[in-house]
Amino acid sequence: MAKATRVLYWFRTDLRVHDSPALHAALALNPEVLYPVWTWDPEYVFSHRVGVNRFNFLLESMHDLSAALTTRSPESRLLVVRAPPQMAIPALCRQWKITHLVYERDTAGYAAIRDSEVVKRVRALGGTEVLAVHGHTLYDPQRVVAANHGKPTMSLASWRKAAQGLPEPERPLPPPEKLPPPGDTDLGDAFTRKNQPIGCDTDLNEDTRETELHCYDHIAGPNNEFAIPSMDELGLPPATTSIYGGETEALRRLDAYCRDKVRVATFAKPKTSPAEFDPPATTLLSPYLKFGCLSSREFLWRVRDAVDEYVKSNGDAKKSKPASKPPENLEGQLLFREMYYAAECAQGINFGQVRGNSICRFIDWKLPNQYAADGSKLVPRPRGNAVDEERFQSWKEGKTGFPWIDAIMRQLRLEGWIHHLARHSVACFLTRGQCYISWERGAEVFDELLIDWDPCSNAGNWMWLSCSAFFSSYYRVYGVKSFPEKFDKTGKLVRKFCPELAKFPDKYIYAPHTAPIDVQKKAGCIIGRDYPMPILDDKLEKERCISRIKMAYKKGYHGDHEAVLSERATAELEGAHDKGSESADRAADSGDVGEGVGDGPAGSGIGRGGEGVQVDQRSRSDEQGTRKSKRAGGVQNSEGSSKRRKTDRKVDEFFSKK
Numbered sequence: 001m002a003k004a005t006r007v008l009y010w011f012r013t014d015l016r017v018h019d020s021p022a023l024h025a026a027l028a029l030n031p032e033v034l035y036p037v038w039t040w041d042p043e044y045v046f047s048h049r050v051g052v053n054r055f056n057f058l059l060e061s062m063h064d065l066s067a068a069l070t071t072r073s074p075e076s077r078l079l080v081v082r083a084p085p086q087m088a089i090p091a092l093c094r095q096w097k098i099t100h101l102v103y104e105r106d107t108a109g110y111a112a113i114r115d116s117e118v119v120k121r122v123r124a125l126g127g128t129e130v131l132a133v134h135g136h137t138l139y140d141p142q143r144v145v146a147a148n149h150g151k152p153t154m155s156l157a158s159w160r161k162a163a164q165g166l167p168e169p170e171r172p173l174p175p176p177e178k179l180p181p182p183g184d185t186d187l188g189d190a191f192t193r194k195n196q197p198i199g200c201d202t203d204l205n206e207d208t209r210e211t212e213l214h215c216y217d218h219i220a221g222p223n224n225e226f227a228i229p230s231m232d233e234l235g236l237p238p239a240t241t242s243i244y245g246g247e248t249e250a251l252r253r254l255d256a257y258c259r260d261k262v263r264v265a266t267f268a269k270p271k272t273s274p275a276e277f278d279p280p281a282t283t284l285l286s287p288y289l290k291f292g293c294l295s296s297r298e299f300l301w302r303v304r305d306a307v308d309e310y311v312k313s314n315g316d317a318k319k320s321k322p323a324s325k326p327p328e329n330l331e332g333q334l335l336f337r338e339m340y341y342a343a344e345c346a347q348g349i350n351f352g353q354v355r356g357n358s359i360c361r362f363i364d365w366k367l368p369n370q371y372a373a374d375g376s377k378l379v380p381r382p383r384g385n386a387v388d389e390e391r392f393q394s395w396k397e398g399k400t401g402f403p404w405i406d407a408i409m410r411q412l413r414l415e416g417w418i419h420h421l422a423r424h425s426v427a428c429f430l431t432r433g434q435c436y437i438s439w440e441r442g443a444e445v446f447d448e449l450l451i452d453w454d455p456c457s458n459a460g461n462w463m464w465l466s467c468s469a470f471f472s473s474y475y476r477v478y479g480v481k482s483f484p485e486k487f488d489k490t491g492k493l494v495r496k497f498c499p500e501l502a503k504f505p506d507k508y509i510y511a512p513h514t515a516p517i518d519v520q521k522k523a524g525c526i527i528g529r530d531y532p533m534p535i536l537d538d539k540l541e542k543e544r545c546i547s548r549i550k551m552a553y554k555k556g557y558h559g560d561h562e563a564v565l566s567e568r569a570t571a572e573l574e575g576a577h578d579k580g581s582e583s584a585d586r587a588a589d590s591g592d593v594g595e596g597v598g599d600g601p602a603g604s605g606i607g608r609g610g611e612g613v614q615v616d617q618r619s620r621s622d623e624q625g626t627r628k629s630k631r632a633g634g635v636q637n638s639e640g641s642s643k644r645r646k647t648d649r650k651v652d653e654f655f656s657k658k
């Protein structure tokens, strides 16, 4: 008689039952039992900076998933095992006589390394087959990388070219109607102290905890019920966000957004306002995509259907707006996500740092990561120069004295989400715009505070914004006053998140330190006492940053260069700056602006020369994000850029056919 199939389904990036190719693959095995397991991994509890809002979102999503499982099988629910998966999964496979371990494949960062260790250990047991099924993105990043000859996709154009031979994302799968029950959940002696060591040398979330951590007191939780941990057990205070987790909420939000067909069909990212927050101008679906509460195919096809309906119903209406196109439309937004996933997949764990990262330009940022002689990262990071540390802290806490920056950083802390162009503003300010502080520090703060934090999109966008990779027009800097004024002259976002400034007249809302003292008194807020003076001279620092980056570009080192690995590069650049390079003409003459690869900032509109952006006239990107390479003063396009334009055209044609 054939052996009964016993599945351990390991939930990780797929907290949903709709459109789950991995869950479908598990059910196609016709299992007698299916154990839905989540491992509560100490890596995320101690070694990642995870703030209260992301933990809370995760716990809510786990509860929602558990309820969805119970609806499909009264005996089923999410079984949370509180141990490192490298230990827990093999132990469970042995104890529960698992014939198949099934999960959604995760190609990113720590997860990829963790999984290869888990698989190695499970295979060593013998008797358990492993099925890792693609499902987190529209295209399988590994296949995209293979099509791109193993190289990272450094622009949307190169990503599109690599993906064009791959199968189109299919329509989403329906949720299963029924699930098999889990089998006996007795743990016997599967877990001993030896195979479940919980602990850490450094608890990066120590400062956030208000009480002692208890979530690892029992391997299967209190009363051995495999319960979902609580914020209390994590020692954390309640969340502050108004964003609820879970598949149910994800589908409700998607429904609500797609109901307005005109908005979906004419969505143009550069025109969405970062100053809108209630409701925001974009979908706010990123947290749900991150945890897999929403499948990217469900998102894609709902959007495509809405656009089709719009086009059909407006076919004869000559006056109606045409549907927008990638990359500025909603489908285009998903493609940026795809591009970063594929780039990270090719680059591996170094994608999240400068050192060893061959795609990342070396710039002598302040407060970079620091490493021991053996190459291991120093955690916690030793303190740097006092002025830089103070600037970094002010940025992080929303106390820079620049209301637009401060409002965004406070919104981020409170809500765990900010608009894309708001992310642009604060990332540019911290790095190449004003503070010259390493993007690694900014990415770390986003890691702590964003609900949607994702190792691919976060590091990728930080490299983009700091002109370390993907984008190279470092002389284009967001104005701290002029940029927000472009979207909202009344300062709604500032009034909401910096309430001490709420009574300032519109004229001074983005620069209250310029208000006469009687205006400050009338507003009930004295600058320098009730709200900080600006921590720096934004225009002066902007010029300094540009000339320093120009010098770093001239050196041309990347993160894997010997000079970077030996830490010689910083001293070399210091020397170059000392030789009077600070006064170097910032004109970016031909060849200084890197290879010119990449598109304009992801839907930023920064290249459009809008009045709110301090734009150099030499090089611009259009709203499609493709480089036009038109240089002022009659300078001809370089041969390289005209070749790139041909490629862009080809891939655009390809996409418009799809």
Ligand SMILES: Cc1cc2nc3c(=O)[nH]c(=O)nc-3n(C[C@H](O)[C@H](O)[C@H](O)COP(=O)(O)OP(=O)(O)OC[C@H]3O[C@@H](n4cnc5c(N)ncnc54)[C@H](O)[C@@H]3O)c2cc1C
Pocket: 269, 282, 283, 284, 285, 286, 287, 289, 290, 330, 333, 334, 336, 337, 338, 340, 418, 419, 420, 421, 423, 424, 427, 446, 450, 452, 453, 454, 455, 457, 458, 459, 461, 462, 465, 602
């Ligand atoms: C410095 C910086 C850091 C970022 N860190 C993250 C991160 O950790 N996680 C994350 O999901 N996004 C990140 N982004 C990208 C982007 O800002 C967010 O995905 C977007 O703002 C989420 O809001 P939304 O769901 O309303 O987006 P929408 O405009 O509604 O877009 C729909 C979806 O497309 C995807 N998307 C849109 N723009 C991008 C982009 N540029 N890169 C990758 N995916 C994109 C997201 O999944 C998003 O939910 C970052 C951007 C910057 C500039």
